[in-house]
Amino acid sequence: xxxxxxxxPRETDYPQWYQDVIREAELAEPAKVVKGCMVIKPHxxxxxxxxxxxxxxxxxxxxxxxxxxxxxxxQSFITKEAEHVEGFSPExxxxxxxxxxxxxxxxIIRPTSETIIGYFFSRWIESYRDLPLLVNQxxxxxxxxxRTRMFLRTTEFLWQEGHTAHxxxxxxQAEVMRMLxxxxxFAEQVMAMPVIRGxxxxxxxxxxxxxxxxxxxxxxxxxxxxxxxxxxLGQNFGKAFNVMFQTExxxxxxxxxxxxxxxxxxxxxxxxxxxxxxxxxxxxxxAPIHVVIVPIYKNDDERAQVLAAAESIxxxxxxxxxxxxxSRHRDFVEVVIDDRDLRPGNKFYMWExxxxxxxxxxxxxxxxxxxxxxxxxxxxAAGRGKEFIAQNEFVATIKExxxxxxxxxxxxxxxxxxxxxxxxxxxDEFLAAFAGEKSTFAWCHWDGTRETEAKIKEQTKVxxxxxxxxxxxxxxxxxxxxxxxxxxxxxxxxxxxY
Amino acid sequence: xxxxxxxxPRETDYPQWYQDVIREAELAEPAKVVKGCMVIKPHxxxxxxxxxxxxxxxxxxxxxxxxxxxxxxxQSFITKEAEHVEGFSPExxxxxxxxxxxxxxxxIIRPTSETIIGYFFSRWIESYRDLPLLVNQxxxxxxxxxRTRMFLRTTEFLWQEGHTAHxxxxxxQAEVMRMLxxxxxFAEQVMAMPVIRGxxxxxxxxxxxxxxxxxxxxxxxxxxxxxxxxxxLGQNFGKAFNVMFQTExxxxxxxxxxxxxxxxxxxxxxxxxxxxxxxxxxxxxxAPIHVVIVPIYKNDDERAQVLAAAESIxxxxxxxxxxxxxSRHRDFVEVVIDDRDLRPGNKFYMWExxxxxxxxxxxxxxxxxxxxxxxxxxxxAAGRGKEFIAQNEFVATIKExxxxxxxxxxxxxxxxxxxxxxxxxxxDEFLAAFAGEKSTFAWCHWDGTRETEAKIKEQTKVxxxxxxxxxxxxxxxxxxxxxxxxxxxxxxxxxxxY
Ligand SMILES: [Zn+2]
Ligand SMILES: [Zn+2]
Numbered sequence: 003x004x005x006x007x008x009x010x011p012r013e014t015d016y017p018q019w020y021q022d023v024i025r026e027a028e029l030a031e032p033a034k035v036v037k038g039c040m041v042i043k044p045h046x047x048x049x050x051x052x053x054x055x056x057x058x059x060x061x062x063x064x065x066x067x068x069x070x071x072x073x074x075x076x077q078s079f080i081t082k083e084a085e086h087v088e089g090f091s092p093e094x095x096x097x098x099x100x101x102x103x104x105x106x107x108x109x110i111i112r113p114t115s116e117t118i119i120g121y122f123f124s125r126w127i128e129s130y131r132d133l134p135l136l137v138n139q140x141x142x143x144x145x146x147x148x149r150t151r152m153f154l155r156t157t158e159f160l161w162q163e164g165h166t167a168h169x170x171x172x173x174x175q176a177e178v179m180r181m182l183x184x185x186x187x188f189a190e191q192v193m194a195m196p197v198i199r200g201x202x203x204x205x206x207x208x209x210x211x212x213x214x215x216x217x218x219x220x221x222x223x224x225x226x227x228x229x230x231x232x233x234x235l236g237q238n239f240g241k242a243f244n245v246m247f248q249t250e251x252x253x254x255x256x257x258x259x260x261x262x263x264x265x266x267x268x269x270x271x272x273x274x275x276x277x278x279x280x281x282x283x284x285x286x287x288x289a290p291i292h293v294v295i296v297p298i299y300k301n302d303d304e305r306a307q308v309l310a311a312a313e314s315i316x317x318x319x320x321x322x323x324x325x326x327x328x329s330r331h332r333d334f335v336e337v338v339i340d341d342r343d344l345r346p347g348n349k350f351y352m353w354e355x356x357x358x359x360x361x362x363x364x365x366x367x368x369x370x371x372x373x374x375x376x377x378x379x380x381x382x383a384a385g386r387g388k389e390f391i392a393q394n395e396f397v398a399t400i401k402e403x404x405x406x407x408x409x410x411x412x413x414x415x416x417x418x419x420x421x422x423x424x425x426x427x428x429x430d431e432f433l434a435a436f437a438g439e440k441s442t443f444a445w446c447h448w449d450g451t452r453e454t455e456a457k458i459k460e461q462t463k464v465x466x467x468x469x470x471x472x473x474x475x476x477x478x479x480x481x482x483x484x485x486x487x488x489x490x491x492x493x494x495x496x497x498x499x500y
Numbered sequence: 501x502x503x504x505x506x507x508x509p510r511e512t513d514y515p516q517w518y519q520d521v522i523r524e525a526e527l528a529e530p531a532k533v534v535k536g537c538m539v540i541k542p543h544x545x546x547x548x549x550x551x552x553x554x555x556x557x558x559x560x561x562x563x564x565x566x567x568x569x570x571x572x573x574x575q576s577f578i579t580k581e582a583e584h585v586e587g588f589s590p591e592x593x594x595x596x597x598x599x600x601x602x603x604x605x606x607x608i609i610r611p612t613s614e615t616i617i618g619y620f621f622s623r624w625i626e627s628y629r630d631l632p633l634l635v636n637q638x639x640x641x642x643x644x645x646x647r648t649r650m651f652l653r654t655t656e657f658l659w660q661e662g663h664t665a666h667x668x669x670x671x672x673q674a675e676v677m678r679m680l681x682x683x684x685x686f687a688e689q690v691m692a693m694p695v696i697r698g699x700x701x702x703x704x705x706x707x708x709x710x711x712x713x714x715x716x717x718x719x720x721x722x723x724x725x726x727x728x729x730x731x732x733l734g735q736n737f738g739k740a741f742n743v744m745f746q747t748e749x750x751x752x753x754x755x756x757x758x759x760x761x762x763x764x765x766x767x768x769x770x771x772x773x774x775x776x777x778x779x780x781x782x783x784x785x786x787a788p789i790h791v792v793i794v795p796i797y798k799n800d801d802e803r804a805q806v807l808a809a810a811e812s813i814x815x816x817x818x819x820x821x822x823x824x825x826x827s828r829h830r831d832f833v834e835v836v837i838d839d840r841d842l843r844p845g846n847k848f849y850m851w852e853x854x855x856x857x858x859x860x861x862x863x864x865x866x867x868x869x870x871x872x873x874x875x876x877x878x879x880x881a882a883g884r885g886k887e888f889i890a891q892n893e894f895v896a897t898i899k900e901x902x903x904x905x906x907x908x909x910x911x912x913x914x915x916x917x918x919x920x921x922x923x924x925x926x927x928d929e930f931l932a933a934f935a936g937e938k939s940t941f942a943w944c945h946w947d948g949t950r951e952t953e954a955k956i957k958e959q960t961k962v963x964x965x966x967x968x969x970x971x972x973x974x975x976x977x978x979x980x981x982x983x984x985x986x987x988x989x990x991x992x993x994x995x996x997x998y
Binding site: 004031033035036037039040041042043044047048050051067068069070071072073074075076079091092093094095096097098099100101102108109111118121122125126137141142144146148157158160329330331332334 | 502529531533534535537538539540541542545546548549565566567568569570571572573574577589590591592593594595596597598599600606607609616619620623624635639640642644646655656658827828829830832
C-alpha cells in the first residue's frame, strides 16, 4: 500500500490506473480490516476540506444553516416510507448491542437521514411561519455495498445532506433546482469538471423521492459519474413522519420536502477528470499545495543561498489570497520547499504524482539571473515546458497563472465531453460504442418504458444517466427508441456509470 | 421542547437552568428516540463551527494534518491494549449485522480511535524518517453512557482527536504539552474561559495512557468541567499494534504516541461560564451573530426609512473582519435585522436569550439624530445600559467594542475562578464546602494514594481534577492530607465535576 510503485497507463488498465494514482498521490488506502471502508490520508482529506469549504459557503449564501442529527436511527423509522425501506434495507448496518446489553429495538447506522430528520421536522414545524426550514448536515453515512472502490463507493463515506421543508410544492421544486445549480456551478467552477444536469428516470430515482435531479460528469474512460443529486421528496416523508403545518389560509397540510447531497466521491471525480499517466492533476481551487519549490545545489554554500531565496519567494506568495473577495475563507497560495536530501529528479517525480499545479526549480544560476524555472503540471496555454521567468514577475502573476491553469483544465475537460459525446440511433452502433469495457456519453432516443431501460442495462450495463434539463442536452425532437424502435419524444443520456 | 418557556434562575435549580438556556437559545434538544443522543440545532452548531474553525487553524499551525479513519473498529482491536479494553468495554455500541447478514466478527462504533489508528500507523511507519507523524481527525464517536446531559455527556458526540507518533519519549512529551497549551490558550482567548492546566491522577488517567494532562474550567456552580485532555500514550499502543520503526542508529523500537481531544462539550463550557438568568451570553469570538438591529416604527413610512438605515449599517459592519490578520478564515461581523411583525420587547427578549453580544435599537428619532441606541448583552466596561452613539462612530468602533467585550467576559470569569477557589486544610471545612450540591475549586493536600482518592469520592463525590502544572496552581509545599492527615508534598485541585 506504500507509494513508490508504478502507475499503470490508462490505456492498459483504467481501474488499476485509478488505484495506482490514489496510492502514489497518497490520497487514501483501503481499510481492509473494515469491510469496504477506506482511510482518507492527509493529501486526500485536504482536497475534501477544500471542496467542503467552498460548498459550505454556497449553502450558507443560499440561506441554509448547518445542524447535526444522530448517527443512529431506530430501525422502525426506516420502514415508515415504503420505497425508502425497499431501497435501503439490503445495505444497512445494524447496532444490536450497546452498553453491554442487547437493545430492545436495534438501531441502524444512517444510510441517509431523511427518516430521522423527518421525525425532528415533525417536532419543529407547526405553522407556515416555521417554513421554509433549510438545514444541511456534514456527516458520515454507511451503506453496506458489495463492490467498493475508493472514493467512488465505500461502505462508509463522508458527505453533506441538505434537508428542507416548504409550504408549497412549487417552492420545494425551486429549491431542488437551486441546489442542483449550486452543485453544477461548483463542479464546473471549482472542480473544473463539466456536468450534464438532468432528471433521473423512475428506476434510478432516490428511494422515496417523487423526482431526482442530478449532475453527471464524464470520466476519461467515457463512463459517467453521478456527482450530486437533488431530490424532490414531495409529501412522501411528510406523510410518513406526520410533518403537518397550519397553512396561511388556516388549513392543515403536509410539508413538501427536498434533500440533496454530494460526497467524498467528488474526489474520485477530480481524479478521473484531470489525472494522467504521471499521476494526479489538481485544479488550483482544490489543490492543498499550489507551488513546490525544488532547490538545486552542489554544496552547502549554494544550498544556503538557494534556500534563503526559496524562503523569500514563499513569503511573498503566501500573501496572495486566491479566494473570491467576499468569501468567508482565505485561500493563501500554499508553497512547499522540498529541501529533503534526495535527488531533484525524484522530487519532481513525487510532486508530479501528487498533482501540485506549479513546480519551481531554483539553482545558483537562477539566483544570479534573478529568475525562476517554472513548470506547470500539465502543458496548456497557462504555461508549456520549462519557463524562465523573473522572480518578481512570477510572484506578481501567480494568481493569474493559477486562474488560467484552472480555466485551461476546465476547457480541456469540456472539449473531451464534447468530442466523446455521440448521437446514436441504431442498436448496432450502440453495441459497438459500449462493447467490452467501452463507454461514451450517448444521446439516444428511448421509448420511455422501464422494460426497455432494464433490457438495455441487462444486455450492455448501460443505464439512462438522465433526461437532460433544457440547455443541458439536445432539444426534444421526435424519434425512434434506439432499442425498441418505438416512438420517442426526446433523446436521453446513456452511459455506463461508476 | 420548543423555545418560549421560562428560564429557571440559577439559584433555584442550576441543572434545570442549564437545560432551559439550551432550549431557549435553540442550541440543541434531546433526541429521545435515540438513547442519550441530542440534535444540535443551527444556533448550537454554528457555535461549534466557530470553535472548530479556530482550533483547526491552531492544529495546522503546529504542523498537524487532518485525515479520516473508519467509524467501525473490529471488536478484537479494542482488546489489544489491556487498560483500554477495561476502560471502554462497558460503553461500546456493537454492530453485529450488516448487508442483511450476521457478521463473522462484530464491529464496535469507535469510542475513540487509538486502536484503529494504531493499526494504520503500523502500516505507515517504517523508519525514523517517517516520524513524527502528526494527524488529527474531526469525527463523531459513541460511548454508551448511562447518565447523559446535553453537550456535556451524550452517547454520540462530535470531537477532534489528534494522534501522533514520535521516535523518542521526550519528543512525545513535548507534543503532549504543546497541544495542552493550544487548548489552554484557545479556551482563554476564544472561549473566554480560564482554565487550570494539570496532570490527572492514575485513577483519572485515560485508559491506556501513561499520563493524561488536562485543562479544567470552573463552571458558575463551582463544579469543574474537564474541557480538554492531552495524553502521553508511551509505547502502550505501539506495542499493542506492533508499531515499530528503524531508529537513526539502525536499531528497532516501538514508536512513542500521543493523543489529544476536545469535543462538543466545549459548548456546554461556554454556556456554564457566561450565560445568566436571562439566557445565553456569547463571547464575540464564538458568536454566530454579533449584532442584532431591532427597527422601531409606528407606520409604513417610518418602517421603510428605518429598515433602509438598518441595511446601510449592516452593509458597513459586514466589511469588518474580526479574524486575526493571517488566519485562514474570515470573521465578518454578522448582523441580523429583525424585521418580523412582533413587538420590539419580544425581540429584545429573544435575542438576549440567544446570547447576541450587541443589540441596536433604531427608530425615527435615532435617524434624525444620526445615532443608534446600543445595548450590550451584559453590562461591563465595554458598555453599560443603553448608549446613544453616532452611527459612524458605532461602525468605526465595532471591532474595538467586541474585542473589549470579549476581554471583559474573560476578566469576569477569571475573577470568579479566583474568588471561588479556596485553600482547604481540614476535613470539616472540606465537608462544608462540598455539602449537598455545593462545589468549589479546593486546593488541598493529598497523600498521593488511590485509597484516599477513592474514599473522598465515595463520601463527597469530589474528585481530584488535576495536579497543577507549574504556574497553574500553588507551588509545591509540604503539608498533611486533608482526608488522611498523612504527609503530602503538594496541593492538588479537588472539585465535583461534570
Ligand atoms: Zn441549468
Ligand atoms: Zn503552561
